Amino acid sequence: MCVLVGAPGAGKTTIGNALAAALGVEFRDTDQDIERMAGKPIPEIFVDEGEAHFRTLERAAVAAALASCPGVLALGGGAILAEENRVALVGHTVVHLSVELVDAVKRVDLGAGRPLLAINPRATLRYLMEQRRPLYEEVATATVATDGRTREEIVADILPLLVR
Numbered sequence: 001m002c003v004l005v006g007a008p009g010a011g012k013t014t015i016g017n018a019l020a021a022a023l024g025v026e027f028r029d030t031d032q033d034i035e036r037m038a039g040k041p042i043p044e045i046f047v048d049e050g051e052a053h054f055r056t057l058e059r060a061a062v063a064a065a066l067a068s069c070p071g072v073l074a075l076g077g078g079a080i081l082a083e084e085n086r087v088a089l090v091g092h093t094v095v096h097l098s099v100e101l102v103d104a105v106k107r108v109d110l111g112a113g114r115p116l117l118a119i120n121p122r123a124t125l126r127y128l129m130e131q132r133r134p135l136y137e138e139v140a141t142a143t144v145a146t147d148g149r150t151r152e153e154i155v156a157d158i159l160p161l162l163v164r
């Protein structure tokens with residue numbers, strides 16, 4: 001199993017899908033699992049129940065996804081904030097998809113659905129990325145840079161990192 005971590009806009013969901021397709025294995029994304037568990041989209045969970053409740057659902061989703069062992073698993077950008085999740089990742093192949101602020105801002109601008117970035121996405125992303133970078137590095141067994149690179153180039157970089 002390969003777990004993808006990184007900042008919002010790093011491409012975890014996109015690259016995870018492409019990587020799983022290239023390998024012919026199952027793809028899971030904890031954000032999609034959380035939406036299914038909650039029966040509503042992530043922005044609504046934040047509005048109705050708050051971030052703390054989202055993080056509780058996220059810890060359950062990470063534990064369940066790791067236990068079910070899909071071929072490729074994308075985590076939400078903030079999943080590594082919980083020590084419980086960082087501990088659960090030990091022993092797995094964890095790839096940090098790194099991204100600099102310029103590309104991350106461009107990419108998150110492409111889509112809605114990230115409640116933490118609803119207001120002033122650039123400043124918020126800069127803060128989140130500074131706060132979290134050491135945690136992504138702590139859990140990662142490898143880092144792949146995504147800036148200015150195509151999905152195909154990134155997938156090609158990840159494939160040799162996977163022990164079969």
Ligand SMILES: Nc1ncnc2c1ncn2[C@@H]1O[C@H](COP(=O)(O)OP(=O)(O)O)[C@@H](O)[C@H]1O
Pocket residue numbers: 006007008009010011012013014015077107108110111146149150151154
């Ligand atoms: N390497 C890339 N180059 C250009 N755009 C990308 C790349 N990877 C992802 N994207 C785009 O960036 C946006 C965010 O990607 P997403 O996979 O949702 O990131 P994450 O799950 O890490 O937040 C999407 O619109 C996606 O199509």
Ligand SMILES: O=C(O)C1=C[C@@H](OP(=O)(O)O)[C@@H](O)[C@H](O)C1
Pocket residue numbers: 006007008009012013031042075076077078079113114115116
């Ligand atoms: O950075 C975060 O705290 C979050 C990132 C999102 O996932 P992506 O990193 O896939 O955008 C999603 O889990 C939620 O909006 C919270």
Ligand SMILES: [Mg+2]
Pocket residue numbers: 012013014029031074075076
């Ligand atoms: Mg995602």
